[in-house]
Amino acid sequence: MFSMKLRHSSDVTLLQLFAVLCFVALLVPEALAVPSYSRQTGMPCASCHYAPPELTPFGRKFKLEGYTFTTKAQVTDEKKGHNAALALLEAFPLSIVFDTSLTATKSPQPGTQNGNFQFPQDVSLFLAGAWTSHIGSFVQVTYDSQGDHFSWDNTDIRYANHDRTLFGKPLTYGITLNNNPSVEDLWNTTPAWGFPFVGSNVAPGPSAGAIINGALAQDVAGVGGYVMWNEHWYLAGTMYRSEHIGGAQPNSGAGFSYNIRGVAPYWRAAYQTSTDNNYLEIGTYGMHVKSTPNAVTGLTDSYTDWAADFEYDRTIPQLKNDVVSVRGTFIRENSTLLATFAAGGAAQTSHHLNTAQANVEYHFGTRFSGTAGLFNITGTSDPLLFSQAAVSGSANGSPQSNGYTLNASWWPAQNVDLAVQYTGYLRFNGAQTNYDSAGRNASSNNTVYLLARFVF
Amino acid sequence: MRKFFLLTLWGMSCCLAAPSAMQAQSDADKIYKTNCVLCHTADGSGSSPTGKAMHAKDLRSDEVQKQTDAALAEVITKGRGKMPAFGAKIKPDDVTKMVAYIRALPNKK
Numbered sequence A: 001m002f003s004m005k006l007r008h009s010s011d012v013t014l015l016q017l018f019a020v021l022c023f024v025a026l027l028v029p030e031a032l033a034v035p036s037y038s039r040q041t042g043m044p045c046a047s048c049h050y051a052p053p054e055l056t057p058f059g060r061k062f063k064l065e066g067y068t069f070t071t072k073a074q075v076t077d078e079k080k081g082h083n084a085a086l087a088l089l090e091a092f093p094l095s096i097v098f099d100t101s102l103t104a105t106k107s108p109q110p111g112t113q114n115g116n117f118q119f120p121q122d123v124s125l126f127l128a129g130a131w132t133s134h135i136g137s138f139v140q141v142t143y144d145s146q147g148d149h150f151s152w153d154n155t156d157i158r159y160a161n162h163d164r165t166l167f168g169k170p171l172t173y174g175i176t177l178n179n180n181p182s183v184e185d186l187w188n189t190t191p192a193w194g195f196p197f198v199g200s201n202v203a204p205g206p207s208a209g210a211i212i213n214g215a216l217a218q219d220v221a222g223v224g225g226y227v228m229w230n231e232h233w234y235l236a237g238t239m240y241r242s243e244h245i246g247g248a249q250p251n252s253g254a255g256f257s258y259n260i261r262g263v264a265p266y267w268r269a270a271y272q273t274s275t276d277n278n279y280l281e282i283g284t285y286g287m288h289v290k291s292t293p294n295a296v297t298g299l300t301d302s303y304t305d306w307a308a309d310f311e312y313d314r315t316i317p318q319l320k321n322d323v324v325s326v327r328g329t330f331i332r333e334n335s336t337l338l339a340t341f342a343a344g345g346a347a348q349t350s351h352h353l354n355t356a357q358a359n360v361e362y363h364f365g366t367r368f369s370g371t372a373g374l375f376n377i378t379g380t381s382d383p384l385l386f387s388q389a390a391v392s393g394s395a396n397g398s399p400q401s402n403g404y405t406l407n408a409s410w411w412p413a414q415n416v417d418l419a420v421q422y423t424g425y426l427r428f429n430g431a432q433t434n435y436d437s438a439g440r441n442a443s444s445n446n447t448v449y450l451l452a453r454f455v456f
Numbered sequence B: 001m002r003k004f005f006l007l008t009l010w011g012m013s014c015c016l017a018a019p020s021a022m023q024a025q026s027d028a029d030k031i032y033k034t035n036c037v038l039c040h041t042a043d044g045s046g047s048s049p050t051g052k053a054m055h056a057k058d059l060r061s062d063e064v065q066k067q068t069d070a071a072l073a074e075v076i077t078k079g080r081g082k083m084p085a086f087g088a089k090i091k092p093d094d095v096t097k098m099v100a101y102i103r104a105l106p107n108k109k
Helices: A009-026 A036-041 A057-064 A211-217 A338-342 B002-036 B048-052 B069-078 B093-109
Strands: A049-051 A076-077 A086-089 A093-103 A118-132 A135-144 A148-164 A171-178 A220-229 A233-242 A264-274 A278-291 A301-316 A322-337 A350-364 A369-378 A401-413 A416-427 A446-456
Touching: A036 A118, A049 A350, A057 B048, A076 A338, A086 A118, A171 A233, A211 A278, A211 A301, A211 A322, A220 A264, A220 A338, A264 B048, A322 A338, A369 B002, B069 B093
Parallel strands: none
Antiparallel strands: A076 A086, A093 A118, A093 A446, A118 A135, A135 A148, A148 A171, A171 A220, A220 A233, A233 A264, A264 A278, A278 A301, A301 A322, A322 A350, A350 A369, A369 A401, A401 A416, A416 A446
């Protein structure tokens, strides 16, 4: 069993400080209006979220329609003859998220202090709301305490039109500009918005991951389109190019692991259906990337990711409309690493990687939620691609990791999240014991994560 | 002759009034699509996943249609339950048009 060892009196002090902070958070009065979408719609967070960032059907529709729905007063002008129309929010759509956290692993990472307190872990500014009657945004800029600077974060700017029909059925279509494959998605099964919804940024994590699973996040620029027909069928596609924030432009590729050659297509198809108390989505998504590490010419690495996902939400009227959510996704990645092999970074060219994730969550109204999730990563062993290194490496070259994540969140107000999360590893980077050949076990990375999040 | 004159006058007033009525219908249609379709759907049934999740009323139902115009206008303006208030966005004249639009929904079945 995991036990957090308090090795220094300073750890105790930090914990006490965190406890005080949590206690203070309990005293925060219930908020009537939270970030800019809530201010724009005049509706509580719970209209769009079972618990942020998990979207309800209304939240999905709001996103689908370009974040433009509003019930509030606008500065308007009519489209007449040569005059363009205007529909401008009176309130500037700005929001802030403030995260502070404590991370402790079962065994400290060598040479570091365990019980890592981050105040803040990060702070995000959002420009999130309607720009015009058909264009809206989710733009995030985040200050990260480790880098000690602000950087561009998830962005989705979209045009949407829901005033059409096709074969007599409603049709919504749109265009998205975004910087993270799947950030434009409507469900909490795809990488950008999947479980765990919060997490430590200092605890060790498995070294292997599919390229669609966050490797390109905020490092690409994409333009895509989507349609939802008859409220059931969703189709989307986006073309991405590398866009290295902070790097010199035009891009030379130097210093960056992924430099997309040509364009990288991302695709998405989903079907949703519902009854009064049941909601089901099944879908598929994927991506094909050709990339050259550290260059924009020469040999390429090729990745093709195929994924399937599902989400089921059950509202229970007998229990005050509590909601049970079950979600899952499976990603299969096939890769041919010609460039990495030629550079001595892989022992063979052909690899595959399977990533399976599933979780079940119970929402006690909008005040509490408990989630249990499983994850399993398997794939081709390669002693060069998954090489030996203390903590982060693999002694046997295997990418296999599996384990579970438990999360409990308490929302004293809809815009305050106090979360406790435990991640347990049964296998880490290929082994249960001494996985890094430096004496570290998989369970050494078991992590307790405490988070206080304030959104306003 | 007098009958002919009255018929002509009636015809002319119909012609003059028709564009105005059509304009009102067009305005109401636009307002409905912009503000109401998200939950209540184009036919007013609220049968979409969003409508079901929000427990949106079937605007064609007796429960809605039996309410007075004033009551419907109040719900639009001040909101009720999960439905937000639109009073800050939709002008009183347009609220009246929306009530008429809702009254006409059962005939579009």
